[in-house]
Amino acid sequence: MTAAPLEAGPAAAWQEGFAALAAADPTLVELARRQHTARRTRLNLVAAAGPTLSEVVAAQALGFGSVTAEGYPGRRYHPGAEQVDEVERLAVRRAEDLFGAQGANVQPLSGSAANLAVLSGLLKPGEPVLSLELSHGGHLSHVSGRANLSRWVESAHYHLTAAGEPDEDELLSLVREVRPRLLICGGSACPRKIDFAVFRRAADEAGALLMADISHISGLVAAGAHASPMPYCDVVSTSTYKQLCGPRGGLLLCGRRSPVTRAMLDRAVFPGLQGTPDFGAIAAKAVALRFAAGPVFAEAMHRATRYAGVLADALAASGVALVGGGTDTHLILADLRGAAATGAQVEDALRACGVLVNKNLVPDDPRQAGETSGIRLGTNELAFRAVTDDQVAAFAAELAEVVARLRDGESPRECQAARRLTATAEGLAAEGFVAGFSG
Ligand SMILES: Cc1ncc(COP(=O)(O)O)c(C=O)c1O
Known part of the structure; x- marks a missing residue:
């Protein structure tokens, strides 16, 4: 398909729209300006976050988001869907190709909605x-904790060993006892790689379906920096904004040789759970999936695991304990149990240094979720920054020193190391992004 210049159509509409917005709502525009500046002055090490490709942001503004059309391409409940049908077909094809899936549904409005569609549609x-x-790294949308679904769906939970792997004996005995219809692997704070074959064996014990939620590692999987769940799992879910540089949204994939077909997933999403999808987000997912198939993305994902290793080693060298003893992914979970500072206090002190990390429960955490005894760090954004390995190593050493001092009760105000870290983080954040990535 050949494209006429954007300026003739959507781009002219954006410019008019931005000009009208600036005149009509200066408060909102000022907040947007500050948000934009923050991205260039702070280093975001929140493991659940990642940089959004600017083409993704642009794709969301192309106007597809205003189309109302329930259903699927060629089978809509409203007229006028010719273009969005093609957009959705493109996104589906790219998702299937990127992950080697036998089917994909690109309509889920979020990762949680994708999981909810599976739970409500297949069970x-x-x-x-x-x-x-949950406190071992699970997620609310896996029928855990205070999620609404926990009131309606029976659930049981397995745990990770100190090495960050599932306790296979416990897993097998729970599978035999609970006889789950669905076994879920993956989570939100698992630094170690997932061995999908172990979960397949466990699921087969009870004839259960196996779902992998790869929200946190979908970029690593796409780039081959983590094994693929496709040969083992029946369904794979992911959100698209954490590690795929995409828009807020979710994605469902059918595993290879799975009894779960694309038609089943489609029914589970619509009419099972949602109405009209966000076609602006679907267009943006198509853009992100195309980018994720290219070399700039793949190199960044390999850097993400390498940098995480550097950060983990620096923390360990400073005497900070790590859940799972280290990392195989982009994610590190520092264990501050028994420390003078809580996860929330360390999060606050690091934010003041221009480094964003988040407080997180650690296994068997004696503290509540609002305080926690852990901090979770990730390298999704750092991996796209135009920085050298030496810069990352120096930053990691300084960060580790600050975390160790805070853990031991040093006041952030008196911490010289925190001042050094502030200057270093500012320098790294100002570096911009690697060639080929417009963030
Ligand atoms: C493992 C996992 N699944 C699902 C989600 C939810 O994704 P979303 O925020 O897109 O609903 C998260 C969020 O952090 C997550 O960690």
Whole structure:
């Protein structure tokens, strides 16, 4: 398909729209300006976050988001969907190609919605679910904790060993006891790689379906920096904004040789759970999936795991304990149990240094979720910054020193190391992004 210049159509509309917005709502525009500046003055090490490709942001503004059309390409419940049908087909094809899936659904409005569609669409009422315990790195949308679904769906939870792997004996005995209809692997604070074959064996014990939630590692999987769940899992879910540089949204994929077909996933999403999808987000997912198939993205994902290793080694060298003993991914979880400072206090002190990390529960955390005994760090954004390995190593050493001092009760105000870190983080944040990535 040949394209006429954007200036003739959507781009002219953006310019008019921005000009009208600036005149009509200066308060909002000022907040947007500050948000934009913050991205260039702070280093974001929140493991659940990642940089958004600027083409993704632009794709969301192309106007597809205003189309109302429930259903699927060629089978809509509203007229006028000719263009968005093609947009959705493109996104589906790119998702299937990128992950080697036998089917994809690109409509979920978020990762949580993708999981909810699977739970509500593939399970009968009363059928149990087995998933990772929340404080061991699971996620609310896996029928854990205070998620609404926990009131309606039976669930049991397995745990990770000190090495950050599932306790296989416990997993097998729970599978035999609970007889889950769905076993879920993956989570939100798992630094170690996932061995999908272990979960397949466990699922087969009970004839359960196996779902991998790869929200945190979908970029690593796409780039081959983490094994693919496709040969082992029936369904794979992910959000698209954490590690795929995409828009807020979710994605569902059918595993290879799975009894779960694309038609089943489609029905689970619509009419099972959602109405009209966000076609602006679907267009943006198509853009992100195309980028994720290229070399700039793949190199960044390999850097993400390498930098995470550098950060983990620096923390360990400073005497900071790590959940799982280290990392195989982009994610590190520092264990501050028994420390003078809580995860929340360390998060605050690092934010004041221009480094964003988040407080996180650690296994068997004695503190509540609002305080926690852990901090979770990730390298999704750092991997796209135009920085050298030496810069990352120096930054890691300084960050580790600050974390160790805060852990031991040093006041952030008196911490000389925090001042050094502030200057270093500012320098790194100002570096901009690697060639080929417009963030
Ligand atoms: C493992 C996992 N699954 C799902 C989600 C939810 O994704 P979303 O924020 O897109 O609903 C998260 C969020 O952090 C997550 O960590």
